[in-house]
Amino acid sequence: MTSVLPAAKPPTLVVGGGGLLGRHVHSALERSGAPVHSVNVPWHDPVASRDVLRSELTTLVASAPDGRVNVAWCAGAGIVATPAAELETEVALFREVLTDLRAALRPDTRVAFFFASSAGGVYAGSADPPFTELSEPRPLVAYGKAKLEMEEALTAFCAETGSVALLGRITNLYGPGQRLSKPQGLVSQLCLAQLRGTPLPVWVSFDTIRDYLYVGDCAEMIVDALDGLPEHARRTGSNVVVKILAAGTGVTLSAVIGETNRIFRRRARLRIPGAGAPGQVRDLRVRSVVWPELGHRPQTPFSVGVRRTADDIARTYAAGTSAPSHQHQPTQVSEISIR
Template sequence: MSPEHRRLIWVIGAGGLLGSEVVTAARTRGVEVFSPGPIRWADPADARHDLTRAAADFMARAEGREWQLAWCAGVGVTGTSTEQLDAEVSVFRATLDALTEHGADSRGAVFLASSAGGVYAGSSGAPFDEFSEPRPLAPYGHAKLALETLLRDWSTRTGANVLVGRIANLYGPGQDLSKSQGLISHVCKAQLRREPILIYVPLDTVRNYLFAPDCAQMVVVGLTSLQAQARTQPSQQWLKVMAGPDATSISFVLAELQRILKRKPLVVHGSSATSRFQASDLRLRSRVLPHLDQLAATSMPIGMKRTLDGLRVALNRGYLV
C-alpha cells in the first residue's frame, strides 16, 4: 500500500468552511480521515479536555504510519476580544502538548490556518509575501502570530513538520455567516435576500480572495509535499501565503455580483470600531512552493456563482436567518 493510502489525517474544525473542504479533499486523495466525537467549543476547558482525549486516540490510530493534523478551527475575527483569543491560543497549546505526550515525531505534519489579513494589516510595501514583516493591528492578528510561534517551537522540540498557511480572504458555499467576516458570502446573501449591503471600508479597498475548495487542495497537497521532503530532511517548517492570483477591489466584487444576478446591489456605507484594523491595500503574492499556487484555479466569477448557488439552496430550505 502506498504512503498516500497509509496516511491518517485529523481535521480540527471539520465542520467549518475550510475544514469541511479539507476533509473532502483528503478523502478524494485516499487519505484516511480520523473522526473523533464532537468538540465542545463553547467552553475552552471542555474543548481542551475533548481535544486532549481525541489526541490520544488519534496518535494510537496513527502508530507506525505517517499522520497529518490540519488546524482549521477558530471563531475569532478582527473584532474578537483579547480574552476570547487567548482562550483559543490555550486550546491550541493544549492540543500540541497532548500530541507530544502521545508520541508526536518526525512522521507527523501539522497545518495551521493563519490569516494574511490579520498578520499583515499594519505592514507596509504591498504586495505582501512570506518574507514581509508581519505587523498586526488587532488582537486577532497578534493571536494568529502567537499560534504560529507556538507551532514552530513545538516542531523544534518534537521534530514534527509544520506548514503555516497565511490565507487570504476565504469564501465559498457553507461559510458561517454569523461571523463578521467573509465579504463575498455576506454580499451574496444580502443580494439574494434583497437586503442592503452594509460596507464599513472604502470601495477601493483591495484584497486577494481564495475559493475554499481550492485552499483545501493547497492544504492537502502541501502536507503531502511537506512529508515527502521530510523523509530525507526532517523537521521541516514551511510558511506559505495562500491566495488567489489577482487582487480585487470591493467595487469589482459588487460589479461582478450585479453582472451575475442582473440586479444592482444596494450598498449602504457604515462605520465600525474595527475599521481602523482594516488595511486599504492588502495585496498578496507568494514566493515559495509555486506548485501549490496552481491549485488556486477557480476564477472569482465562477467562485461567486458557486457561492450564490449554495446560498440560494440554503435560503430555499430555510437555513438562512
Template structure:
C-alpha cells in the same frame, strides 16, 4: 497518503474543504469547544486513537472562531487553548511522527505592512489583537516543531470564501453580499470601495494545503514551512460589487457606513515565493466561485426562508 492517519480539527468552511480534499470524514467525537477543559479532553481522547499506529500522522488545525473584530480577551483564550492542545498532542503521541498544519491569516500578519504585494519575506506587522493571536499561534507551533521534531506547514490564507461560510460569524464579504441579494436586504460596508482583497475559493485553498502537506514529508524533522495561500490576484471591493451585479443582473443594496474598520489594511495584494508551483492548484475563477455561493444560498433560502 493514508486517510486513516489523517485528523482534521475544526469543521468550519476550511475544515470541511480539507476533509473533502483528503477524502476523510469528521471525527466520531465532536470537540466541545465552548468549554476548554472538555475540548482538551476530547482532543486527548481522539489523539489516543492514533497512538498505536504506524506512519506519519497528518493533523490539520482548521479550528478557530476569532475574526478581526473579536475582543482581545476571547482571542487570548483561543491562543491559550491552542497552546494547551499542542501539549496534549505531544504528550499523547510521543512516539508518532507528526505533520502539522496550521491555518493562519494574511490579513492578520501583514495588516500594517507598508509595501504590498506581500510575500513570505515581508516582515510581520499585525494591526489588531486578531493578528497578534494568529502570530502567537504560529510561534507556538514552530516551537513544538523545533523541540519535538514535528514538521509543520503554516498557511497564511487570504480571503477564504465558499458556500460553507458561517454567516453567524459576520465574516466573509462575498457571503454577506450574496445573502443581501438572496434576502433583498441592504448590506453596510465600513471600508473604502478601493480596498483590495485576494479571494480564494474553499476547495482551491484545501488543494493547496493538502499539496503542501504532501511535500512536507520530504522536509527534515523540526522544519516549519510558511506559505501564503491565495489566488494571487486582488480585486477591489468596488469591482467585486460590479462583478456580482453583472452576474445577477441587478444592483446590490449597499450602504456605506460611517464607522471605521480597524486593524485591516486597504491593500492586501500578495505574491507567494514559497512552493509556487502549488499555486496552480487554484483553478476556480471568481465568477465561477460567486455562482456557486449564490446557488448554495438560494437553495438554503428556499428551504429556510427568513
C-alpha cells in the same frame, strides 16, 4: 517484475471540520484516499474542548500503523473584531493541545501539521504590498497577534518533537458553506443581502483590495502540503514552512459588488455608515515566493466561485433558511470583515 505499491496515506484529524475550510479539507482528503476524521469540539467550553481534543489526538497517534499522522488545524473562532480576551483563551487552548499531543507521541510517531493562519491578520500593518513570506509581519489588532502567537507555539513544538508543519497564511476564503452567523465572508454576505433585499453595511472604501481564494482550491493545496511536507523538510532542512495560500490576484471591493450584481441582475443595496473598521487597510495584495509548486494547479475563476457561492445560498434560502442547513441561523450583521 515486482510492482511497488504506493505507501498508504497516514490518518488525518481535521480540527474545525464543521467550518468552511474544515469541511472542504475533509472532502479533499476523502477524495485523495486518506483516512480522515473530523472532530466536533465544544469551543464554548475550553476545558471540555481540551478533553475532547486530547482524546482524539491520543486515538490518532495510537491508530497510525507506521507512526505517520497528520493534523489539519482549520479551527478559529476569532475574526478581526474579536476582543483580545477571547483570543487569549483560544491561544491558550492551542498551546494546551500541543502539550497534550506532545505527551501522546510515541517514539516512532511522525507528525505533519497544518495550521490555518491569516495573511490579512498578520500583514495588516506591513509595508509595501504585495506582501510575501519575506515581509515583516505587523498585525494591527489582537486577532493578527493571536495568529502569530499560535504560529510561534507550533514552531516550538516542531523544534522539540521533530514534527513538520505548514503555517498557512490564508487570504480571504469564500465559497459554498460560509457560516453566515459570523460577521465575515463578504461574498456570502453580499449574496444573502441580494436574496433578502436588505441593505448591507460596508465599512471600508470601494477601492479596498483583497485576495479572494476559493475554499476548494485552498483545501486541495492543504492536502498536497500535508503529503509533501516530510520531503520538503528533508530537502530544505527546515521543519516549519511559512506559506501564503492565495489566488495571487488583487480584487477591489467594487469589483466584488459588481460580480454579485451581475449574477443577481440587480444592484446590491448598500449602507455606508461613514466610519472605518479597525484593523482594515486598503491594500492587502500578496504574492507567495515560498514552495511555489504547491500552488501550481488550475484555479477556480472568481466569477465561477461567486456563482457557486450564490447558488449554494440561494438553494438554502429557497428552502426557508438564510444559511446552509448544516449551519446555525445567522445573527444580524453589523459589520463586514474583509480580511
